[in-house]
Amino acid sequence: MTFLFFFGAVNIVLRSIFLLCMIYGLLRFGKTLTIGQRAGMGFAGGAALMTIPSTWTYHFNRPETTPFDGWATSILMLGCIVFFMATMRRHQMHARRNAEAVEQSRKHLTDRGKL
Numbered sequence: 584m585t586f587l588f589f590f591g592a593v594n595i596v597l598r599s600i601f602l603l604c605m606i607y608g609l610l611r612f613g614k615t616l617t618i619g620q621r622a623g624m625g626f627a628g629g630a631a632l633m634t635i636p637s638t639w640t641y642h643f644n645r646p647e648t649t650p651f652d653g654w655a656t657s658i659l660m661l662g663c664i665v666f667f668m669a670t671m672r673r674h675q676m677h678a679r680r681n682a683e684a685v686e687q688s689r690k691h692l693t694d695r696g697k698l
Contacts, residue, residue, distance in 0.1 A: 587642060588642065588643075590642070591639070591643060594638050594642070595635055595638050598631050598634055598635050598638065599631075599635065601627075601628075601631050602628050602632050602635075605624050605625075605627055605628030605631065608624055609621065609624050609628070617672075617673055618669075619665060619666070619668065619669025619672065620666055620669040620673070622662075622665055622669075623662050623663065623665035623666025623669055624662065624666055625662070626659075626661055626662025627659055627662030627663050629662075630655050630656070630659035630661075630662055631659055633655035633658070634655045634659060636649045637649050637651050637655055637656075640652075
């Protein structure tokens with residue numbers, strides 16, 4: 584019983600920290616993120632908030648359930664997947680634009696006889 588109590592408390596604290604990190608990231612870096620990254624962080628943060636009561640009732644009030652028991656964790660994972668997919672797409676586009684800029688610079692310098 585003591586281990587489950589400790590695990591439940593740590594789980595709730597970590598989910599709360601994750602929620603605060605998502606809120607901070609959206610408020611601090613919201614203008615620099617793509618729409619996919621913002622949506623993923625929003626889904627993940629909202630679902631983290633919904634999983635806190637589920638975790639609380641599971642570890643401390645076993646007979647009770649919450650409406651979020653079955654699907655809040657799925658939305659949390661969906662939010663994380665959307666965020667990481669959008670981040671990978673952003674890095675891919677950045678690398679492609681860098682390659683295009685290098686090629687354009689190389690062509691410009693070759694035309695001027697500098698390269």
